[in-house]
Amino acid sequence: xxxxxxxxxPVTLSEEAFLTINCTYTATGYPSLxxxxxxxxxxxxxxxxxxxxxxKGSNKGFEATYRKETTSFHLEKGSVQVSDSAVxxxxxxxxxxxxxxxxxxxxxxxxxxx
Amino acid sequence: EPxxxxxxxxxxxxxxxxxxxxxxxxxxxLYFYWYRQILGQKVEFLVSFYNNEISEKSEIFDDQFSxxxxxxxxxxxxxxxxxxxxxxxxxxxxxxxGLDNEKLFFGSGTQLSVL
Numbered sequence: 001x002x003x004x005x006x007x008x009x010p011v012t013l014s015e016e017a018f019l020t021i022n023c024t025y026t027a028t029g030y031p032s033l034x035x036x037x038x039x040x041x042x043x044x045x046x047x048x049x050x051x052x053x054x055x056k057g058s059n060k061g062f063e064a065t066y067r068k069e070t071t072s073f074h075l076e077k078g079s080v081q082v083s084d085s086a087v088x089x090x091x092x093x094x095x096x097x098x099x100x101x102x103x104x105x106x107x108x109x110x111x112x113x114x
Numbered sequence: 115e116p117x118x119x120x121x122x123x124x125x126x127x128x129x130x131x132x133x134x135x136x137x138x139x140x141x142x143x144l145y146f147y148w149y150r151q152i153l154g155q156k157v158e159f160l161v162s163f164y165n166n167e168i169s170e171k172s173e174i175f176d177d178q179f180s181x182x183x184x185x186x187x188x189x190x191x192x193x194x195x196x197x198x199x200x201x202x203x204x205x206x207x208x209x210x211x212g213l214d215n216e217k218l219f220f221g222s223g224t225q226l227s228v229l
């Protein structure tokens with residue numbers, strides 16, 4: 001079956017540090033890959049996505065590249081801000097599904113200190 | 115920006131009691147979902163709902179669970195006889211039709227505690 005494994009948290013960084021949150025996946029077919037973010041007290045929000053191999057999703061300074069050869073979709077940001085403190089979820093959608101279902105990882109808590 | 119609203123934010127109940135978790139999806143969305151996250155574990159898919167019927171459900175979604183869209187705005191999850199292991203954060207989500215249905219909009223969740 002499908003599964004997503006992401007880096008265990010929590011991750012604590014200083015402002016302007018470089019961020020990487022690792023995500024690897026197992027899936028049948030050719031999944032679409034997503035990063036969702038949950039800010040304190042809010043619902044999960046789509047941060048970025050990639051739908052095929054070598055695609056790069058980007059948003060708000062975050063990037064992730066769909067690597068089929070390593071089955072990975074690592075999230076990166078060159079310089080984090082305090083406002084990036086949140087829980088980050090990696091997820092996939094199997095291309096073979098007739099209905100929309102996301103498979104998530106556990107989430108990684110990021111805290112950015114000033 | 116429009117948002118998915120969930121009530122209550124916290125629900126405490128006794129084992130064996132029925133609970134109803136409520137959600138108001140975004141008004142022009144056609145697909146509705148429930149997910150849950152047990153503390154320390156992955157966010158898990160429970161059910162998807164389209165055109166007034168369940169379109170897909172997971173093995174978690176057994177006979178104790180049901181969903182309903184009682185009117186044009188609400189989407190509810192009912193657990194008939196709660197167990198301790200039902201304690202989790204429950205997330206409602208909705209999405210548009212077509213290609214944009216890949217983008218799910220989630221509510222902020224209902225934390226259910228079964229005692």
